Amino acid sequence: MISPWDRWYTTSCCLCCHVRTGTIILGIWYMLINAVVLLILLSALNDPVQYHYHLTSSELGTDLDVMDDANMCIAAAISLLMILICGMATYGAYKQHAAWIIPFFCYQIFDFALNTLVAISVVVYPNTIQDYLQQLPGTFPYKEDLMSTNNMCLVLAVLLFVGCILAFKAYLIACVWNCYRYVSGRSTTEVLVYVTTNDTTRSLVSLPSYLQMSP
Numbered sequence: 547m548i549s550p551w552d553r554w555y556t557t558s559c560c561l562c563c564h565v566r567t568g569t570i571i572l573g574i575w576y577m578l579i580n581a582v583v584l585l586i587l588l589s590a591l592n593d594p595v596q597y598h599y600h601l602t603s604s605e606l607g608t609d610l611d612v613m614d615d616a617n618m619c620i621a622a623a624i625s626l627l628m629i630l631i632c633g634m635a636t637y638g639a640y641k642q643h644a645a646w647i648i649p650f651f652c653y654q655i656f657d658f659a660l661n662t663l664v665a666i667s668v669v670v671y672p673n674t675i676q677d678y679l680q681q682l683p684g685t686f687p688y689k690e691d692l693m694s695t696n697n698m699c700l701v702l703a704v705l706l707f708v709g710c711i712l713a714f715k716a717y718l719i720a721c722v723w724n725c726y727r728y729v730s731g732r733s734t735t736e737v738l739v740y741v742t743t744n745d746t747t748r749s750l751v752s753l754p755s756y757l758q759m760s761p
Contacts, residue, residue: 556724557724557728565721565722565724565725565728566639566640566642566725566728566729568721568725569635569636569639569647569721569722569725570636570639570640572635572718572721572722573632573633573635573636573639573650574632574636576628576632576650577629577632577633577636580625580626580628580629580632581625581629583621583625584622584625584626584629587618587621587622587625588622590618591618591619591622628653631649631650631653632650634646634647634649634650635647635649635650635651635722638729639725639729642729642732643729644726644729644730647722647725647726647729648726650722651719651722651723651726654715654718654719654722655719657715658712658715658716658719661708661711661712661715662712664708665705665708665709665712668701668704668705668708669701669705672697672698672700672701673697675697675700675701675704676693676697676700679692679693680693
């Protein structure tokens with residue numbers, strides 16, 4: 547009987563490329579995104595006036611700053627950690643080291659769980675969408691049109707949007723998992739071949755010379 551894991555196992559992903567290639571591309575893409583975010587955060591820390599990451603009370607109607615230096619440092623540290631994790635996944639897929647792919651796979655599971663919680667919170671507390679729209683700045687485009695829309699339509703639109711994101715993230719998780727299984731299975735096969743070849747060589751060496759020469 548075929549297990550569910552083997553039923554969904556495949557070595558190809560989108561655009562008919564190999565799962566190793568897909569994982570390498572995905573890791574590089576995530577590294578580029580986090581590198582850009584890290585660059586913006588460091589630039590904002592270096593010159594906060596130029597990048598205006600401190601929003602005044604006239605923009606949000608509050609006396610609190612959206613991001614202080616401590617939050618910016620935490621966000622920069624998270625971006626740096628993400629670059630490291632994505633680099634490990636890229637290296638692991640390229641050099642076929644399965645253990646290096648696990649941190650990136652765990653991050654994908656964590657990110658998928660957070661987005662699932664967002665979808666559940668929208669279903670359980672549908673009024674949170676209106677509360678969120680009210681907190682947006684007055685200069686936000688189409689704010690009045692969104693607030694005048696029926697709450698049920700907003701919930702369905704948000705659920706559809708989050709559902710598409712979850713489906714896409716689930717597909718990426720499957721690609722990385724299949725890459726891990728491929729690399730892990732390939733390493734196991736190479737070890738078995740090495741052990742079998744080594745045992746055969748030892749058996750031939752232990753045989754008498756007249757038996758080794760016989761056809």
